[in-house]
Amino acid sequence: MQAGRRLFVAATLAGAVGTAFAQRAPQEGTEYRPVKPQQPTDAPTGKIEVVEFFWYGCPHCNTLEPVLDEWTKKLPADVQFRKVHVPFNDARHQQLFYTLETLGKTKDLNPKVFAAIHGERNRMNTPELLVAFAEKNGVDKKTFIDTFNSFGVQTKMKRATTLAEGYGVDGVPAFGVNGRWYTAPSMAGSNANALRVVEMLIEQERKAPKR
Numbered sequence: 211m212q213a214g215r216r217l218f219v220a221a222t223l224a225g226a227v228g229t230a231f232a233q234r235a236p237q238e239g240t241e242y243r244p245v246k247p248q249q250p251t252d253a254p255t256g257k258i259e260v261v262e263f264f265w266y267g268c269p270h271c272n273t274l275e276p277v278l279d280e281w282t283k284k285l286p287a288d289v290q291f292r293k294v295h296v297p298f299n300d301a302r303h304q305q306l307f308y309t310l311e312t313l314g315k316t317k318d319l320n321p322k323v324f325a326a327i328h329g330e331r332n333r334m335n336t337p338e339l340l341v342a343f344a345e346k347n348g349v350d351k352k353t354f355i356d357t358f359n360s361f362g363v364q365t366k367m368k369r370a371t372t373l374a375e376g377y378g379v380d381g382v383p384a385f386g387v388n389g390r391w392y393t394a395p396s397m398a399g400s401n402a403n404a405l406r407v408v409e410m411l412i413e414q415e416r417k418a419p420k421r
Contacts, residue, residue, distance in 0.1 A: 236407045242393035249376040249389040253290040258415045260291045260408060261386040263379045266303040271383045272328045274401050275321065281405055289412055293320075296374045296382055297367070300335050308366040309358045319347055387411040 236242055253259035262278065264271040282291045293316070295307035306323065310316045326332040326343060334340060337358075344354040357363060377386045384394035385404060391411045398404040 236398065236410055241398045241403070241407050242391055242411065243397070245377055245386065245390055245392050247376075249373060249386065251389045252292065253388075257288055257290045258388050258412055259386075260285075260289060260388075260412065261373070261377075262291070262293050263296050263374055263377070263382050263384040263386065264293060265296050265298045265382050266307065266323050266327055266334070267299060268382050269328060270395065270401075272324045274383050275324055277401070278405075286412075288416065294370045294373055296379055297371050298382065301367070302335055302337075302340065304367050304370065305358060305363060306334065306340055308363045308370070309354065311366070312357050312360070312363055313349065313353070315349065322347060388415045390415070
């Protein structure tokens with residue numbers, strides 16, 4: 211995966227879903243595509259996995275984040291959602307995400323990371339800035355540094371990068387469904403349409419023969 215890839219421009223969820231899109235089913239090859247070969251999932255048997263591919267530095271991911279948080283709260287019990295941070299531009303952001311995930315801090319601190327980068331113009335791209343952010347938000351300095359440099363975090367980063375490559379992610383935000391389908395605002399026309407496509411793919415997977 212090449213660093214510095216362009217970000218796809220995605221409309222915000224504040225816009226209404228386009229009339230033409232709302233009146234027809236999403237089209238394979240246009241609003242979404244199959245993933246070949248099929249990618250592994252972390253979901254247990256009987257669960258449908260939805261993955262959001264994102265990058266802390268992405269302004270469109272920042273716009274999507276609060277709405278996505280509300281959307282995930284309403285997902286059915288048979289759907290399992292997870293976030294995968296891609297290695298675009300600065301691997302330190304990816305390393306930060308998996309450090310916070312390992313420490314069990316993503317729910318509390320993800321919004322603060324986005325706010326620091328996009329609201330406070332803190333680029334969060336040096337070890338000093340990352341440590342300062344962690345300490346400011348109640349994370350022990352030594353614990354953060356040890357976790358940040360740990361083998362476990364490095365392993366998570368490699369797995370995330372491999373999965374993003376397997377899905378063919380070339381811009382963010384983007385979504386994978388059950389290892390078999392891929393969509394993004396750049397394909398569906400807006401963040402709202404992309405979530406509608408994800409919902410359709412969830413239903414499609416729910417009805418598919420057991421594999």
